[in-house]
Each structure stands twice: as structure tokens, then as C-alpha cells.
Amino acid sequence: MSSVTGASAVDHTPNPHGESPLGGDRASTGRLGDRVFGGAATGAGLLVIAIVTLIAVFLLSQAIPSLARDNASFLTSTEWTVAGGNPRFGIANLLWTTVASSIIAMLIAVPLGVGVALFITQYAPRWLSRTAASLVDLLAAVPSIVYGLWGAFVFGPHITGVQSAISSVLGWIPFFSNDTGKVDSSGTIFFIGIVLSIMILPIVTALSREVFAQTPATHKEAALALGATRWEMIRTAVLPFGRPGVISASMLGLGRALGETVAVAIILSTLANGTAWSFSVFNGGETFASKIANNAGEFDSPQKTGAFIAAGLVLFVLTFIVNAIARIVIERRKAFTE
């Protein structure tokens, strides 16, 4: 699990002598083999630092000139004209679409994932739980382009009825209003949110499963000994113990949903330039990732490339913040467990 949350050996609390428990420094003999090998290992680490620094430097250096030339406010403008002498581009639309679709995905995937994880660890008979775990992991083996195809051609035609129903019943809420008239299209934020939720379900389930499985048996037995039903035992012993893990899993799923490119590009319809702003999730749009992918042919001038890279950087920062939250939550939990 920590391979996904990013906890690393170097973060272990040191032993009483102040060294890392895996320290073997004094084992290094200074012979040639040790120096070469140690050097290679350190070199690899330095290479990783160099790569990441290079990425940051490169992207920033390409993005900043374009940002400087931007005549509209980058964070709040909804226009996107990146070429020519009067570039005006802003990410407000992109931010809204990205965040809305990812939140819809989370709202569906997290309860469902927790439910499946509870099923696998608490309710399923032994013979079924391992199979069920493998089956849910199979969802992760489907590449995103296949999700896009399936969503657009197989699932999509069925969703329009659902969207119309929701819109007619809940249309008074701005999110579900039908002011764009696109309820019978399958290229909506609502639908891509559903497809994204299926894509992040295996992540949420796998991590939640691990956390629930690690619930100390003593806690569970104590609850049961006090006369709790199975559900009450879960509610009082398993869920509170697993809450940091579930939060961390949700954040990781969110990170994946934010960065999803191809499925979004295939399914979501884009908006005409100058379309009026709408809060409706039955609208089309573009996410950061899909906008870059859709315009892959437009990277000819430094100014245009820089504008798209700026959008990519915002996505990168978003994903990083989300992943950092996931890691912090799991680390804090570790510091307080027995």
C-alpha cells in the first residue's frame, strides 16, 4: 500500500541511537565495489531529482512567457485564444469541468468502493473474497481508451434517459438544470463523472480493503463481545480505524480522475467558443488533460505551446496537492497507531 501512498523507508522513525533501522553504514568497507555500487545507487537517486527538477524548470520556462503575454486573467477568464497578437486565455472553464467531473466520480466511487471493500473483508465467505478482490482489480486492467470507447458507444446511449429524468425532477437545482438543452447527449460532465468513477473504483477498493483488513482483531472482538451486530461492529470498530485509509484512498482516486485524458477526450463534447457559463453538469466542456490532448496538433509556436503547458502545470499542481494530502493523512495515522 505504501508503494501507492508514497511512504518511504527514509521516513521511518530512527532507533534510539538516532540511525535509521536499516542503517548499515558501518558495513560499507570503502572497497572499490562498495564505492562503485554506492555511487551507482546515489547516482540513480540524483538522476530522479534531476529529472523532476528538469521537468519543473522546463515546463515553467515555457509557460511563463505565455502567461506574461496573457491579456486576460489566467485564473478567472473563460476565453481561450492563444494565438496571435492578443492572446486571452483563462482556465476557469477547464477548472470547473475538471473539478466537477472528478467530484462526481468521487461521490460515486468512494461509497461504492468502501461498500465493496467491506463486503470483501467482512461479509464475503472466504472462498469468494479473494476472487472478488481479483475481479475488482480487473477493472484497473482495462485501459482508459477502452473505457472511452465503451462509454461513448455502449453505455452512453442508455444514459440520456436517466439524465432527462434527473433534470425533470431536480431541474430547480442549478447543477441539474437543463438550460443548455444537452440532456439527451451523452457527452456531459455528469456522464464522464460516472465513467471516471468506474475507473477509480479499483484504487479506492484496493486501498480500503487493505486498511479494513488491518483492523486489529481485538477491536472487532471487543465490539462483538459487547453484543454488537455485525453492522454495528463495522460501524464502531472497522470504519473509524479505517477512516484515514479511506480518505487517503479517495484522494488517490481523485488524483487519478483529475489526470484522466483519453476517456474524457472521447466522451465529453466540447463547447462552442463564447458559450454562456452554466453550472449545469449536463453541459459539455473540457478538462485540463482533455484540452491538451484535443489540441495536440497546435503546439507549433512557443506562445501556444506555453499556454497549454501552463494549463498542464495547473493540473500538475492540483494532482500534487491531492497526493500530498493522501500521504499526510496516512502518515499521521501511522504516528498514532500502536
Added chain:
Amino acid sequence: MKTLTSRRIACLSGAALVGSLALSACGSDNNASGSAAPGASSSGSSAKADCAKGTLNGEGSTAQQNAIEEVISAFQDACEGATVNYNPTGSGAGIKQFTAGQVDFAGSDSALKTEMKDGVVEQAAADKTCGSPAWNLPMVTGPIAVAYKLNGVDKLILTPDVIAKVFLGQIITWNDPAIAKINPGVTLPGTAIKVFFRSDESGTTENFTKYLHGAAPKVWTADPAKKWTGKGEGKEKTAGVAGAVKSTEGGITYSEWSAAKDNGLSMAQVDNGAGPVELTGEAAGKAVAAAKQVGEGNNIKLSLDYTTKQAGAYPIVLVTYEIVCSKGKDPAKVALTQAFLKQFSSPEQQKALETIGYAPLPTDVAAKVSTAINALS
């Protein structure tokens, strides 16, 4: 011992990976021209094409994708050792990759521009990359269909003004009086009109907006451009818009004829002032034949008359150009380019393209193109 077994398995999986690679190396490129789907054209006769060896990479317009793939298939059948790759990413992307020196030729629905647009003059930039003038050679002409899906309405007549209003979102239902007026006797349902447009930079968009701006200038005031300036829902590439209309009742879009045909969409008849004209190869050919050449010498740029009132001419047509360097840096590549373009522009090949939704090049244009191809060096 357990660890030994696992190591054996691990090594086996590594070996399997490499092994499957080796096995697949038994694969062959030698496809006998397989059984064609019913109703398809036979690859144009090409036995007498002069052949060259090598690989050509092209990129650009999706409007000519079907056409160029047939030509590539015929060319590769006739010439062993010749390979042509075409990547349909849209006219805008094609020109950009050509200017960046990443491809050998670009397919574009509009000739390289000579005015400054978005900070760059396309013709000048391409000339610079080539080190010699870049030539626009028209190869494929095709009608742009106004494709729609409306149950029970097989025959629909539209005028330029009405088309412009629909695509600007000013006419929003099918039974609007403006449409009913020009379609006497047809019962139009009250379904909402759903406009779909090309979300990528498209030469088809450019040609369609050229038509609208030319034929209905008072309604469509925006300049023609590769990026859509009207209303509607954006889908990517030809397949996106055509597929969207196919699955949406009341949907309407503009796409080249071959895509509309492949998706089984209904196509509107266009009344440019001389009566409604149905979309046929012949009608499109009439409009292209009336085009004027505006480029000099071997740079053959055609200017189409979108306000044509010629009887029986379907006015919304596009011409796709292959943009090549007039002087190449690699003689082998130049020979291959010449051979390929000769195949492309040959009368038999052009005729064969008609069955899949394109109009053959008019003879005088074809003659000029021939001259230009021979002048490539």
C-alpha cells in the same frame, strides 16, 4: 524450494515477454488486397505507375482520409518497397507538422495562407522549412454535405440563409416557419435542432464557413476559419460529428460526403438560387469545374465560387491540397513523392474515388497538377 520456484516463474515470464515478441516477428506486411466490403471501390488500376522505394509520411485533413487511404492501398500494391503513411489529424495540424519539418507532405482543405494569421504567414513559414517554394497541389475534391437525422423527413431543402441561421442557433426547431416555407408539402416535426461542429482545427469547417460567409454574408458575418465560430456541440474529427448526428434525433452537422454516406445520414438539398440541387458527384463536379486558379505557376490554388447560381451545381464543395516542397533535399524521397502523386492524380484513380464519395478532378486542373508533379525536383 519456494524461492527457486518463484524465480523460475519470474524468469519464465520475462522469457515469455521476449518470446512473444520474437514470435510476432513472424508477422508479415504482405496483405493480399483482402476482400473488400460490399459496395466499395476496387483499387484504381495502377500497373503502369512508375515506382520508387522508400517511406513517405503525410499528415493532415480528415476530409481526404478515405480517398488517400484508397490511393495508398493501390500504390503500395503496385509498388513493392514503397510505403506511404498518412496521419489524419486535421488540416491545421498537418500544416503545422509540415512547417515543423516533421512530415514529408501535408494534406489540407485550404491552401497555405499568404496573409498573417495568428502571428504567422503559412506560405512563408512553409517556404522557409522547405528551402524552396512550397506548392499546393489540389488532389481531392469533395462535396460537403449538410447531414441531418430526422425521422420521416427524407427530403429537405435548405437555402444559404437558413443554413447560416441554423448553425448560428437562431433557428432552433425543425418546424420553424423559415424551414417550412422552403419545404412545402413536408411535415416537419417540432424536434429541437441539435447542431454539431468540429471541435478540432478543421479544413472542412473552414470551407463550410467560407461558403456561409460567401453565400449568406448578412447572416454569417464572422470570417471563415478552421476553428468553429458558430453555436452547437463540439465533437472531434469527422467521425465524431457524423457519429453524433447518427445517434441524435434532430441532429445536424456539416461533413464531407463520404462520412455522411458511411454513417447513413440524410443529406439536405441546397438551393443556392437556381433551385434545389441534390448532392451527387456530378453536381459537385460542376461547381469545381467553375473554379479559378489564383496561385502562380505550379502553386495551384483554386478559388471556388460559393455564390454560384449555375443550374445543377452543388455549391458547398471543398478541395484538398497536398502541400509539398518543390525542391526536395533527398532525391529518393522526391522520386517517391512524384510516383505517389502521379498515382493520386491519374484519371483512373480519380474515377475510382467517385464511388466512395469524392468528385474527380476536372481535366484542366488535372493537367496543371500533372505539370507541377513533373516539375518537382
Added chain:
Amino acid sequence: MTTIETTLDAAPRGATPAGFQGRSSGRAIRNQIARIVMWAAFFVAMLPLVWILGSVLVKGGQLLLQSQWWTYSQRGITARHVGGGAVHAIQGTLIEALATAVIAVPIGILTAIYLVEYGRGPLARAVSFMVDILTGVPSIVAALFIYAVWVTTFGFQRVGFAVCLALVLLMIPVVVRSTEEMLKLVPNELREASYALGVPKWKTVVKIVLPTAFSGIVTGILLGLARIMGETAPLLILGPYTKNIATDLFGGLMPTLPTMINIDRQQALQPAVDRVWAASLTLILLILVLNLAGRIVARTGKVRG
């Protein structure tokens, strides 16, 4: 993981021992509802899986059963022709995956060794932090970076190797984290015993620690490979498609299964549509085989304490 069966769930009504109150029916009902909800959650989660795999199998299975799918390329085949196969795309996918692994695995394993065996202090924390950042880089941003360096700055042609570079960026963090975990699991006693015998540190790592963690490392590599095989974003930007067999990473266009799917999905004619689903099924099968291999290796080679 223990599921504790208790008799409380199945206590017969009315058989309460003296002094105890019976369980209220409200709680019992809530318990049953929870059970139903959990089972339902599982079935709801299975529904899309079955639907997707079913659709892909039904629509694409036919073509896969023909031997020419596995032995011929798409050279000369247009959207209206039935025929040809996917060998060029399969080869391209495998070649790029192999090349990516060749670069990413040594870097990843060495970095993990550094973090576990050698790393100390601020440098090691910085490396760990950077690996964290790499984990979070979206594939499209990695592709943009490689494009900005390879094409815009150096002016090179878009070749298969550029795609491999982008995939390397995505595979390194997976290999690092999973290798790290495996190395941590190796008991310290093994290392100490080796040092006590006078074995130098590098030999300890290479001959004792790595072989013990070998199966887990291989699992991590296989899972990383499965992940990058399905990545399409770098291919969209850096890897144009070709219909011919291409085996040269540096000499031009390299076809892969995702780009083959991407190109054919733009056509509406049945032969192309069939190929889209068949290529999707092929890609899923490749990934599944890798996943399965990873699982088997992990299951049979647990690190012994």
C-alpha cells in the same frame, strides 16, 4: 484478516438468557439492510466489469480467432476492406514496453536500493519527495515535457523512442515504490548475518537482499508494464500511427495498439469498427496476461522471515 462468526447473528428469537434484554428489532433490521447493501455494492461494482468485458469480447472476439489477426499488419487495408491483422500494433506495443522497461527498471531499482540501503538525511528525503512528485505527474504532462524537449527544443523527429521516454517517466515511480517495499520486507537479520561474515555491503545487496526480494520486484515491474501499455496520452502527442510493421525505435513511426484503436475508431464502416473492438480485446488480453504473471510470481515467492 479474520471474519469472526458469532452466534449472535443467528440467535433464535426469545432465547435470551436471564437478565439480558433481547436485541431490538430495529438493530436487527439495520444489520440485515447493511448486509444487503454490501452484497448489492459488490454486484453494482461487477456490473460495469461484466458489461465492458462482455462488449469487448462479443464485438471483438471474432477477429481474434483468425490467425491472420496475429500474423498480418494493416498495410494497404483501408476502412472498407476486411482483412489484415494487428501484428504491427502488437509488435509495436511490446517493443515499446520492453524498451521502456530496459531503461526504467535499472533506474528504479537502483533508486530504491539507495532509499533503503544507503540513503540518509536530507538528500534521501529529497529523492523520496521527488519520487512522490513523479507518481503524481499526469501522463499528458509527462508527454508534453518530452515533446517540449525532444521536438520543440532539439527538433528531432517524432519516433518511437520519444514515446518510450515519456513512458519511462511514468514507470519509474511504480518500480521505485514497489521495490522499496519489497526491500524493506527483507529481514534485517539476513543483512546483519551477511555483514557478520565479512561480506561487503554491495555484495550483500546484490547477492542476498535482491534475490530475496526478487519475486516482489518482478511483480512490481510487471504491474508497471501493464500500466504503461494502456497509456494513450503520450502516443497521441508523440507517436503517430502507421499501418506497416516497424521495428526501429529510432527510425520513424511505430504503431501501437492504442493508436490503432484511436485511428480506426474515427471510421464508421463495419470492418474498421470490428477492428477497433478486436484491438481493444487484444490490448486487454496483453495487460491481463501481465497482471496474471505478476500475481502468480507474487503468490509463489513470498519473502520468508
